[in-house]
Amino acid sequence: IGGLVRLSFHDAATYDQREGNGGPDGCLLWEDKDNAGLLELAGYLDPIYETHKGRVSKADFWAIAANAALLAAMPKDERVDI
Numbered sequence: 001i002g003g004l005v006r007l008s009f010h011d012a013a014t015y016d017q018r019e020g021n022g023g024p025d026g027c028l029l030w031e032d033k034d035n036a037g038l039l040e041l042a043g044y045l046d047p048i049y050e051t052h053k054g055r056v057s058k059a060d061f062w063a064i065a066a067n068a069a070l071l072a073a074m075p076k077d078e079r080v081d082i
Helices: 002-012 038-050 058-073
Strands: none
Touching (some): 002 038, 002 058, 038 058
């Protein structure tokens, strides 16, 4: 669960308001030590993404995967529809 949230966050956290660039794009600098371990996780997601790539961007897919993991971890009686 944490890995999926981390993957989506690291993708989105590149946004620079001053420069007006960055943000979620489904691409990480795998060599960056802050992204250690995320390449392997993204590799697990890639076969699933391949079946959906015509309908959703990779950045959105990572965000959906993170959200799904968080919802799956919550007790069913505490889930909130968003």
